[in-house]
Structure formats: C-alpha cells, structure tokens
Amino acid sequence: MSKYVLNVVNVSKTFSAHQSTVEAVKNVSLHVGAGECVGLVGESGCGKSTLARLITRLEPVDTGEISLCGEKISHLCGAALRRAYRNVKMIFQDPRSSFDPRMTIGASIREAIKASTALSRRERAAESVRLLCEVGLDASYDRVYPRQISGGECQRAAIARAIGAKPRLLICDEATSALDVSVQAQILDLLRTLRRQQDMAFLFISHDLALVSSFCDRTYVMRGGEIVEHGPTGDIIARPKHPYTQKLIGSILAP
Amino acid sequence: MTRDKRFARWRLIILLALAALLGILCLLAPRLVPNDPYKVDLLQAKQPPGAQFPFGTDGFGRCVFSRILVGARVSIFSALAVVGITLVIGCVIGTLCGYFGGAVDTVFMRLVDIFLAFPGMVLALAVAGMLGTGLGNAVIALVATGWPQYARLARSFVLTLREENFVYAARLNGQSTWSILLRHILPNALRPLIVTASLSIGGTILGLSGLSFLGLGAQPPAVEWGSMLSDGRGLMQQAPWIVFYPGLAIFITVVLFNLLGDSVRDVLDPADAFHIFRKVKALRHRKGIPTL
Ligand SMILES: Nc1ncnc2c1ncn2[C@@H]1O[C@H](COP(=O)(O)OP(=O)(O)OP(=O)(O)O)[C@@H](O)[C@H]1O
Ligand SMILES: [Mg+2]
Numbered sequence: 001m002s003k004y005v006l007n008v009v010n011v012s013k014t015f016s017a018h019q020s021t022v023e024a025v026k027n028v029s030l031h032v033g034a035g036e037c038v039g040l041v042g043e044s045g046c047g048k049s050t051l052a053r054l055i056t057r058l059e060p061v062d063t064g065e066i067s068l069c070g071e072k073i074s075h076l077c078g079a080a081l082r083r084a085y086r087n088v089k090m091i092f093q094d095p096r097s098s099f100d101p102r103m104t105i106g107a108s109i110r111e112a113i114k115a116s117t118a119l120s121r122r123e124r125a126a127e128s129v130r131l132l133c134e135v136g137l138d139a140s141y142d143r144v145y146p147r148q149i150s151g152g153e154c155q156r157a158a159i160a161r162a163i164g165a166k167p168r169l170l171i172c173d174e175a176t177s178a179l180d181v182s183v184q185a186q187i188l189d190l191l192r193t194l195r196r197q198q199d200m201a202f203l204f205i206s207h208d209l210a211l212v213s214s215f216c217d218r219t220y221v222m223r224g225g226e227i228v229e230h231g232p233t234g235d236i237i238a239r240p241k242h243p244y245t246q247k248l249i250g251s252i253l254a255p
Numbered sequence: 256m257t258r259d260k261r262f263a264r265w266r267l268i269i270l271l272a273l274a275a276l277l278g279i280l281c282l283l284a285p286r287l288v289p290n291d292p293y294k295v296d297l298l299q300a301k302q303p304p305g306a307q308f309p310f311g312t313d314g315f316g317r318c319v320f321s322r323i324l325v326g327a328r329v330s331i332f333s334a335l336a337v338v339g340i341t342l343v344i345g346c347v348i349g350t351l352c353g354y355f356g357g358a359v360d361t362v363f364m365r366l367v368d369i370f371l372a373f374p375g376m377v378l379a380l381a382v383a384g385m386l387g388t389g390l391g392n393a394v395i396a397l398v399a400t401g402w403p404q405y406a407r408l409a410r411s412f413v414l415t416l417r418e419e420n421f422v423y424a425a426r427l428n429g430q431s432t433w434s435i436l437l438r439h440i441l442p443n444a445l446r447p448l449i450v451t452a453s454l455s456i457g458g459t460i461l462g463l464s465g466l467s468f469l470g471l472g473a474q475p476p477a478v479e480w481g482s483m484l485s486d487g488r489g490l491m492q493q494a495p496w497i498v499f500y501p502g503l504a505i506f507i508t509v510v511l512f513n514l515l516g517d518s519v520r521d522v523l524d525p526a527d528a529f530h531i532f533r534k535v536k537a538l539r540h541r542k543g544i545p546t547l
Contacts (some may be wrong), residue, residue, distance in 0.1 A: 058423050082429040090429055098420040099438050108421075111438070115428040161424070
C-alpha cells in the first residue's frame with residue numbers, strides 16, 4: 001500500500017469540439033496522503049471539475065497516471081474499476097442533480113449501499129436511516145424526492161450516500177458553492193466532524209481561497225489547466241509566490 | 256394545481272376512457288356485429304343504410320357496419336403494435352448508441368440519417384413492396400421506417416443523461432453499466448419517448464390504412480378499414496356509404512388518438528409532470544399519509 005491515497009502524475013486532457021480544442025488540464029501532478037485534507041483552488045473554468053472527473057476516471061485521461069490507494073486506475077475498466085471505486089466518492093456542486101429525480105433519497109442511498117456492501121434488504125434500510133441521521137437529517141428524509149427538500153438538505157443526503165461506502169478519499173467539487181452562507185457553514189461543520197471521526201482524506205475543490213484555507217492542510221492553486229503553486233495552506237496565504245495567487249489573496253483581503 | 260392542469264388531466268382521463276371504450280369495442284366486435292361481416296349475398300348488394308344494415312352493404316352484399324367493427328381490431332391493434340415495436344427497437348438502439356458511443360454509434364446514426372432523408376410513407380411503400388403483400392409485412396414496413404425517429408430521440412436524451420451528476424454518482428457507487436442503464440438512464444429518457452409514441456398512433460393508423468388501400472396491407476378475407484375504402488372506391492357514385500363509413504371510422508379514430516397524444520404530452524410534459532407528482536407526494540407527506 002502506497003502512502004498516498006491519491007497520486008496524480010503528469011495528467012493532461014484536451015477536449016476537441018469541431019474546430020476548437022480546449023486544453024482543460026495540462027500536465028497536472030498532485031497527491032493526497034491518507035487522512036490528509038488537500039485544497040484545490042482556481043477560478044471558474046480553470047479545469048477543476050475536469051480534473052475531478054479524470055481522477056475518478058469518469059472520463060479517460062489523454063496522458064498521465066492516476067493511482068488510488070496504490071492501484072493504477074487510469075487504464076482500468078469493468079469490474080476492476082468498480083472495485084477501485086470503493087475507495088473514492090465525490091460530492092457535486094449542484095446537490096439536486098446528484099440524485100435521480102425519479103427516486104426517493106432513501107432509494108438512492110440504499111442503491112449505493114447495495115452496490116458496495118453485502119447487506120440484506122432490511123439491513124440496507126436500517127443503514128440508510130443511520131447514515132441520514134449521521135449527517136443531521138432524520139428518517140423522514142428516506143421517503144422524499146430530491147426536489148422536495150432544500151439544497152442544503154440534499155447536499156447532506158449526498159454526503160450520507162458518499163460516506164456509506166467508507167471511502168478513503170472524498171472529493172468535494174465545489175460542494176458548498178451552490179448553498180447560502182449559513183448552510184455553507186453547516187455543511188463545512190459536517191465535513192469537519194466526519195474528518196475527525198473517520199479516517200478519510202479530502203480533496204476539497206473550490207474557487208474560494210478563504211474557504212480552502214479554513215479547511216485544508218495543503219493547497220494547490222490551479223490556473224488555466226495548470227498547477228501554478230502548491231504547499232502548506234498557511235505558507236501559501238502568508239508567502240504567495242505566483243502572481244496569480246497573490247492576486248487571489250489580495251481579493252480576499254480587500255473585497 | 257392550476258385550472259389548466261386540472262383541465263389537462265380531465266381531458267386525458269376522458270380521452271383515455273374513450274380509447275378504452277374503443278378497445279373494448281374491438282375486442283367484443285365478433286359478438287357485437289349485427290350481421291356476418293364475411294357473408295356474401297349478391298341479392299343484398301349496395302343496400303343503402305337502413306334497419307337491417309345500419310351503414311348499408313357493399314358491392315358483395317356484406318354489412319358495412321359489421322365489417323367496420325371487425326376491421327377496427329386489425330386497424331387499431333396493428334397500429335398499436337407498430338408503435339410499440341418501433342418504440343422498443345428505437346429505444347434500445349438509441350440508448351446503446353448514446354451511452355456507449357464509438358463506431359457502432361456512428362454507423363447507426365448514419366443509417367438513421369439515411370432513413371430520415373426519405374419521406375416515411377415512400378420508404379414504407381418501398382419496403383412493403385419488396386416484402387410483398389400481407390398485414391404482417393405492412394407492419395414490418397412501418398416499423399422499419401419508424402424506428403430511426405425514436406432512436407435519434409432516445410440517443411439525444413441519453414447523451415445528456417449520461418453526463419448528469421446522478422449517473423456519475425451511480426458509476427462511483429460501483430454499479431454495473433446495465434444497472435445504470437436500466438435504473439437511471441432509461442426511466443429518465445422514457446417519458447418524452449412515450450409522449451412521441453402516443454402522438455404517432457394516429458399517423459400510424461393512417462399509414463397502415465394507406466398501405467392497405469394500395470393493396471399492400473391486409474389481404475381478404477381479413478377486413479381492414481383501408482382495404483374497405485379501396486374495395487368500395489369503384490362504387491363511390493352509386494353507393495357512397497361503402498367508402499363514407501370506413502373513412503369516417505378512420506377519421507374519428509385518428510382524431511381521437513391525436514387528441515390523446517396531445518393530452519398525454521400536456522400531462523406528461525417532462526418539466527411539468529414532476530411538478531404534479533411532487534405536489535401530490537408533498538401533500539401526502541404533510542398530511543402524514545405514507546407514500547409508496
Ligand atoms: N466535456 C467537455 N467537452 C468540451 N470542453 C469541456 C468539457 N468539459 C469541460 N470543458 C472545458 O474545460 C474547461 C474547464 O472546465 P471545468 O468544468 O473543469 O472548469 P471548472 O474549473 O470546474 O469551473 P467551475 O468553477 O465553473 O466549475 C472549460 O473551458 C470547459 O469549457
Ligand atoms: Mg466545476
């Protein structure tokens with residue numbers, strides 16, 4: 001077992017649509033240690049979500065290697081990939097869209113449990129209620145549809161679904177951006193609690209450096225598909241080297 | 256629920272009831288007929304509508320009313336079969352192409368382009384002509400020309416659905432591709448496809464009657480509305496009822512199914528439908544009625 005939960009080496013991805021090509025991710029390398037909380041900041045459109053999809057192999061990489069818990073996943077497929085997915089889960093920016101509109105929250109969570117464990121039907125039902133309680137919801141949310149609940153509640157449910165499989169890495173792709181400030185704080189609190197309770201590493205993706213600095217041990221700064229700077233979050237805030245990072249910090253301090 | 260929506264639902268319920276009535280009529284037709292629809296009696300030929308023959312008799316003395324009743328089965332059920340089969344074939348091809356992409360997708364989509372480049376009826380005529388006469392062949396011809404439309408539509412929905420976060424989440428759950436297709440992709444893509452299918456029932460009845468009218472559909476002694484028109488067209492001057500009533504039957508049925516399709520669309524509109532569903536569920540939730 002390698003010491004990294006996630007190791008990304010020289011990954012690139014180019015999208016080509018008709019005439020134009022977009023180099024969304026350029027030669028990115030990053031790693032996340034076990035139980036570590038790593039931030040990834042960058043402006044909108046710099047390729048953060050694309051990188052998240054590459055890491056989880058929801059999209060294939062053009063070049064480069066990605067290892068999850070020591071296992072190279074960039075070229076896995078089928079059952080082997082599904083097994084590797086036990087170790088990683090993702091929380092999306094738009095909480096509602098991460099649930100099938102035709103299924104109740106409970107059904108979605110039970111489906112996730114079914115895919116990753118060998119529990120019986122009754123145990124799955126109990127487990128889904130337990131997970132909902134763990135993220136601060138109650139059993140009644142089991143029976144509602146995603147559109148019936150608020151974005152914050154929906155995001156909690158998405159977290160419940162993600163932690164059910166006890167992943168070693170949780171990727172939060174702008175997990176709080178769609179929520180208002182007070183709900184944002186609640187969700188962050190929840191994530192902090194989870195971090196304390198479970199041995200889970202975080203890759204916390206955001207465009208908000210302030211948010212990342214309050215949450216992460218180390219931070220990568222991304223711009224135009226490239227990592228321009230990385231290091232301990234405190235150092236980056238205190239002594240930014242790259243002009244882009246300096247500008248980012250300037251924008252937090254003098255809004 | 257707004258007045259418009261309540262109205263749309265009542266309209267759908269009424270139209271569904273009428274369609275169901277028509278269906279029952281078709282099923283019970285052999286028992287309901289006042290006269291033997293197949294019995295030739297030249298002495299009774301070209302009788303105008305009257306007490307014994309409500310819609311008159313045709314050139315061979317057969318009761319037009321009875322023939323319309325037994326013909327309804329062939330006309331309506333074959334059209335429903337055509338729509339059902341095209342929906343299934345189109346859905347399967349479109350879903351697989353959309354989800355997996357690649358070379359197979361390219362090949363099928365070029366094929367779809369070729370099919371869609373011809374006017375549907377012309378293509379159906381060509382296919383039916385090649386296969387020969389017979390109701391079965393007419394059904395095959397209409398299916399062969401109908402599936403590309405559904406395949407294209409299904410594919411376009413699947414292309415957007417497969418990039419939805421809930422599909423990504425299902426993949427990260429470690430669910431198999433089949434379970435994702437059957438549990439998430441297909442159910443979400445089906446609603447608009449069903450709307451399209453219900454809108455095309457009327458046109459299909461017309462298409463089937465058209466093929467039969469041209470002699471490519473149902474063969475005697477089977478009765479079909481289109482072939483009834485074709486048989487009677489020589490006698491249009493002397494005995495107009497022979498063509499008028501089957502024509503009226505086609506007209507009413509097509510209009511009924513088109514209205515039904517419209518109504519299904521209004522009620523099942525992808526955006527709206529959830530709304531209704533959600534409201535009902537929310538109400539039950541608030542009142543403490545257990546939801547399903
Ligand atoms: N499937 C795709 N096809 C073509 N181009 C894409 C695709 N996905 C992303 N891109 C392009 O890649 C670039 C990076 O997009 P991405 O969604 O990763 O940005 P982001 O950093 O997550 O932005 P945001 O903060 O707004 O979420 C954009 O220019 C986008 O247009
Ligand atoms: Mg993004």
